[in-house]
Amino acid sequence: MRKIWDFHGGIHPPENKHQSLTQPIRRAGIPAELVLPLNQHIGAPAEPIVEIGQKVLKGECVARPAGFISVPVHAPTSGTVTAVEERQVAHPSGLATECIVITSDLEDRWVEHAGIPDWTSADKATLLACIRDAGIAGMGGAGFPTAVKLGVNPRGGSIDTLVLNGTECEPYITADHVLMRERAEEVVAGTRILQKLVEPKETLLGVEDNKPDAIEALRRACEGTDMDVVVFPTKYPSGGEKQLIEILTGRQVPSGGLPADIGVVCQNMGTAVAVYRAVVHGEPLISRITTVTGEAVAQPGNFDVLLGTPMSFLLELSGFSADRLQRLVMGGPMMGFTIPDAAVPVVKTTNCILAPTEKELPPPPPAQPCIRCGLCAEACPASLLPQQLYWFSRGKEYEKLEAHNLFDCIECGACSYACPSNIPLVQYYRASKAEVTQLKRDQAKSEHSKTRFEARQERLQREAEEKEAQRRARKEAAEARARQAAEAGSAEQDPIQAAIERAQAKKAAAQEGEETPQRPAVAQLDPAQLAIERAKAARAVSADQSPAEKARANLERLQERLAKSEAKLTASREQGAEATIIDALEAAIEKLRPKLEVAQQEVDALGDEAQPKPAPAAEEKDAAQLAIERAQAARAATADQSPGEKAQANLERLRQRLAKSEAKLAASREEGADDSIIDALEAAIEKLRPKLEAAQREVEELKAGQEA
Amino acid sequence: MYEWIAQQPFLAALIALVMLGAVFGALLGFASEKFKVEGNSVVEDINAILPQTQCGQCGYPGCRPYAEAIAEGEAINRCPPGGEAGIAQLADLLDVEPIPLDEAHGEEAALPSVAFIHEEDCIGCTKCIQACPVDAILGAAKQMHTVITSECTGCDLCVDPCPVDCIEMVSEELTLASWHWDLPSRDDSATIIATDRIATDRDAA
Numbered sequence: 001m002r003k004i005w006d007f008h009g010g011i012h013p014p015e016n017k018h019q020s021l022t023q024p025i026r027r028a029g030i031p032a033e034l035v036l037p038l039n040q041h042i043g044a045p046a047e048p049i050v051e052i053g054q055k056v057l058k059g060e061c062v063a064r065p066a067g068f069i070s071v072p073v074h075a076p077t078s079g080t081v082t083a084v085e086e087r088q089v090a091h092p093s094g095l096a097t098e099c100i101v102i103t104s105d106l107e108d109r110w111v112e113h114a115g116i117p118d119w120t121s122a123d124k125a126t127l128l129a130c131i132r133d134a135g136i137a138g139m140g141g142a143g144f145p146t147a148v149k150l151g152v153n154p155r156g157g158s159i160d161t162l163v164l165n166g167t168e169c170e171p172y173i174t175a176d177h178v179l180m181r182e183r184a185e186e187v188v189a190g191t192r193i194l195q196k197l198v199e200p201k202e203t204l205l206g207v208e209d210n211k212p213d214a215i216e217a218l219r220r221a222c223e224g225t226d227m228d229v230v231v232f233p234t235k236y237p238s239g240g241e242k243q244l245i246e247i248l249t250g251r252q253v254p255s256g257g258l259p260a261d262i263g264v265v266c267q268n269m270g271t272a273v274a275v276y277r278a279v280v281h282g283e284p285l286i287s288r289i290t291t292v293t294g295e296a297v298a299q300p301g302n303f304d305v306l307l308g309t310p311m312s313f314l315l316e317l318s319g320f321s322a323d324r325l326q327r328l329v330m331g332g333p334m335m336g337f338t339i340p341d342a343a344v345p346v347v348k349t350t351n352c353i354l355a356p357t358e359k360e361l362p363p364p365p366p367a368q369p370c371i372r373c374g375l376c377a378e379a380c381p382a383s384l385l386p387q388q389l390y391w392f393s394r395g396k397e398y399e400k401l402e403a404h405n406l407f408d409c410i411e412c413g414a415c416s417y418a419c420p421s422n423i424p425l426v427q428y429y430r431a432s433k434a435e436v437t438q439l440k441r442d443q444a445k446s447e448h449s450k451t452r453f454e455a456r457q458e459r460l461q462r463e464a465e466e467k468e469a470q471r472r473a474r475k476e477a478a479e480a481r482a483r484q485a486a487e488a489g490s491a492e493q494d495p496i497q498a499a500i501e502r503a504q505a506k507k508a509a510a511q512e513g514e515e516t517p518q519r520p521a522v523a524q525l526d527p528a529q530l531a532i533e534r535a536k537a538a539r540a541v542s543a544d545q546s547p548a549e550k551a552r553a554n555l556e557r558l559q560e561r562l563a564k565s566e567a568k569l570t571a572s573r574e575q576g577a578e579a580t581i582i583d584a585l586e587a588a589i590e591k592l593r594p595k596l597e598v599a600q601q602e603v604d605a606l607g608d609e610a611q612p613k614p615a616p617a618a619e620e621k622d623a624a625q626l627a628i629e630r631a632q633a634a635r636a637a638t639a640d641q642s643p644g645e646k647a648q649a650n651l652e653r654l655r656q657r658l659a660k661s662e663a664k665l666a667a668s669r670e671e672g673a674d675d676s677i678i679d680a681l682e683a684a685i686e687k688l689r690p691k692l693e694a695a696q697r698e699v700e701e702l703k704a705g706q707e708a
Numbered sequence: 709m710y711e712w713i714a715q716q717p718f719l720a721a722l723i724a725l726v727m728l729g730a731v732f733g734a735l736l737g738f739a740s741e742k743f744k745v746e747g748n749s750v751v752e753d754i755n756a757i758l759p760q761t762q763c764g765q766c767g768y769p770g771c772r773p774y775a776e777a778i779a780e781g782e783a784i785n786r787c788p789p790g791g792e793a794g795i796a797q798l799a800d801l802l803d804v805e806p807i808p809l810d811e812a813h814g815e816e817a818a819l820p821s822v823a824f825i826h827e828e829d830c831i832g833c834t835k836c837i838q839a840c841p842v843d844a845i846l847g848a849a850k851q852m853h854t855v856i857t858s859e860c861t862g863c864d865l866c867v868d869p870c871p872v873d874c875i876e877m878v879s880e881e882l883t884l885a886s887w888h889w890d891l892p893s894r895d896d897s898a899t900i901i902a903t904d905r906i907a908t909d910r911d912a913a
Binding site: 091092095097393428431433438447449453455456 | 760762793882884888890
């Protein structure tokens with residue numbers, strides 16, 4: 001006899017198991033419609049791989065696992081896929097979730113399938129793949145993918161003990177009990193496969209002492225194997241994984257840990273049978289044993305039922321009378337939950353359908369204040385302080401809840417059962433667990449958002465700085481360009497400079513007074529400006545002139561212009577100026593001639609007063625003109641140098657520069673200098689020429705003025 | 709030495725105390741330099757409680773500025789996304805009385821929501837991208853935009869800038885994965901004691 005241990009707390013509720021034990025396992029048969037939820041396990045929902053209208057055979061995979069912690073779903077019988085839609089499932093929320101609906105053809109034709117009869121020589125990976133492909137999830141109630149649990153030990157330690165859980169401590173439920181009683185060989189065969197996968201030092205089949213027939217069957221089946229059937233006193237909740245491990249090994253799973261941490265793997269009896277059927281016969285998990293019990297059914301018992309069968313179908317088979325029902329519960333009275341509608345399907349974790357009457361399971365009496373009696377703490381199998389947790393839950397003190405190990409609560413309901421004030425303690429813990437989980441998720445999300453927000457701010461700032469830097473660089477480049485241009489290109493700037501100076505000079509002249517409209521002593525005045533000033537002067541003096549005088553003045557002006565134009569023309573021809581310039585000058589002269597003739601005729605017509613003058617207009621000036629010229633001369637004389645001398649000097653300078661440039665150009669050409677130098681020299685000469693012409697004209701004019 | 713101490717006990721004590729003071733002062737000074745805490749830890753703590761939606765409903769341009777304002781004495785009830793739970797946490801941290809949420813800044817949503825872009829209406833103006841504080845919108849000029857749901861904080865700052873009103877805030881759907889038990893409702897009967905109940909039963913009968 002093995003030594004057994006005890007765990008803290010626990011309760012002894014009325015068992016009510018005998019009702020469903022009177023009959024052997026019955027086959028439920030094939031319902032007209034099967035509803036297969038895609039999420040019958042813990043982990044990611046499976047992904048459907050069938051289309052509406054598709055014919056499927058019994059055992060055919062209809063949804064593949066989506067991710068590592070996920071299992072596939074198989075067709076429990078042959079038929080047609082009629083819908084892939086949201087249907088209400090057995091869940092306390094009463095929410096709908098994605099389901100595959102199969103209308104059965106009642107032929108129950110199997111898909112081609114084969115197990116691994118020689119599984120003893122198969123390797124672990126093959127066996128695990130087989131278990132995974134069979135869609136097996138823990139059948140005790142949680143529904144964790146079995147292949148994941150068997151395949152990897154996240155903490156890396158070795159496993160020394162394999163525990164088969166045949167406890168079934170919850171009242172009313174007898175599914176594992178009848179399984180062990182009637183299919184002990186399958187249980188043992190499945191356990192041998194698990195042994196091969198886990199390679200434990202010892203294998204323990206834990207059964208409570210309230211199942212003597214099951215214990216006997218198991219012991220018989222275990223004869224000649226290295227498996228131990230361990231019997232221990234009945235107490236709720238010894239079927240809890242951690243509690244069972246403590247009973248069998250005396251070791252406690254650490255808070256927040258897994259059984260694997262202390263070298264134990266625990267599997268349900270039903271799971272062992274499913275593994276056996278999958279590996280040896282190649283049958284996926286498409287059916288399970290479900291207890292239908294409670295006083296609202298006439299013939300309570302256990303059914304071998306296809307997954308996806310509506311619960312109402314099973315209830316009908318059991319002689320269900322709806323008018324006696326208080327509420328329909330999936331699972332037992334301790335940990336089960338009320339299901340909203342009897343049409344919901346049986347899934348991989350449905351071990352019991354409880355249909356109690358009002359008398360059997362009365363609605364919970366109203367909760368009364370906690371009297372701090374401490375019965376809950378005595379009952380708690382996880383050695384927690386339920387009363388403290390209750391206060392913290394009510395106060396929403398989540399940090400303290402965690403500090404008091406709320407997450408070690410297995411929600412067994414022993415505390416609620418023990419509570420003399422009928423406080424629904426487990427409901428508080430469930431809600432608080434969800435709140436804490438949600439809070440943690442929110443915190444993680446807010447941390448994530450903060451990181452992203454800060455990264456964005458940083459990026460925006462960086463972009464702004466880059467833009468600013470670019471702008472500054474552009475501005476500096478523009479300034480540098482402007483400076484360079486100012487330094488290097490003073491020659492090119494000459495016209496602008498000259499224009500500015502001209503404007504200044506003009507202003508100065510205007511300030512000098514109107515009676516002495518004179519040419520500013522700037523050498524490089526453009527001809528147009530000079531002409532305008534001359535015209536102004538002429539108008540000023542001709543204000544009180546007779547028509548004859550006016551006509552004569554006009555004639556003189558015209559003659560002057562003609563002479564100038566002719567002089568320019570000859571100069572241009574001599575210098576070999578461009579043809580267009582010469583043409584333009586010729587055209588101008590041609591235009592002037594008729595005007596001159598007209599003016600001459602006018603003068604002639606005006607009679608004696610008008611005295612025709614010969615062509616060189618410079619010698620002849622009328623009185624007003626002469627006066628102006630004189631005044632200018634007088635003004636010029638006040639300066640150190642007369643304008644004439646200045647102009648003369650300027651002209652000389654320009655001539656010298658031109659001569660020098662030409663000499664340089666000739667020398668460069670002879671030496672065969674760079675084209676760029678020659679070009680530059682030529683350009684300089686071209687620029688000098690108009691200046692020279694202007695200076696020449698000025699000198700001539702000034703000379704004319706002086707002579708007059 | 710001893711003689712001098714014996715003769716001048718008052719001076720000796722004074723000197724000894726001054727020396728002790730100097731030594732401990734130096735120690736404290738060294739410690740304050742060595743174990744200096746960078747930044748304002750209160751602001752950091754407040755900021756850690758705020759939901760980081762960066763929605764600006766509090767009137768500040770982001771969660772951190774509001775955290776700084778709270779540290780300066782701003783009211784703690786201006787954050788609708790944080791809700792009553794957030795206010796309770798802030799009150800706990802700052803040791804003040806929790807106050808109800810200021811409705812002027814918005815109401816606490818029952819379920820978190822995320823932005824959804826009706827992609828057939830999107831003209832690709834990038835205005836929402838510029839508005840999003842956490843870069844949760846993907847798109848380019850004249851290209852259709854979409855919201856990266858897992859990154860969206862539900863701040864709804866992108867809704868207003870949209871010139872074609874193609875952004876909608878969608879509440880997260882309640883699924884089996886997101887559903888959870890609520891705290892048991894506490895009715896008034898919870899306050900009666902057993903003798904009261906017998907009395908009421910008798911009254912009823």
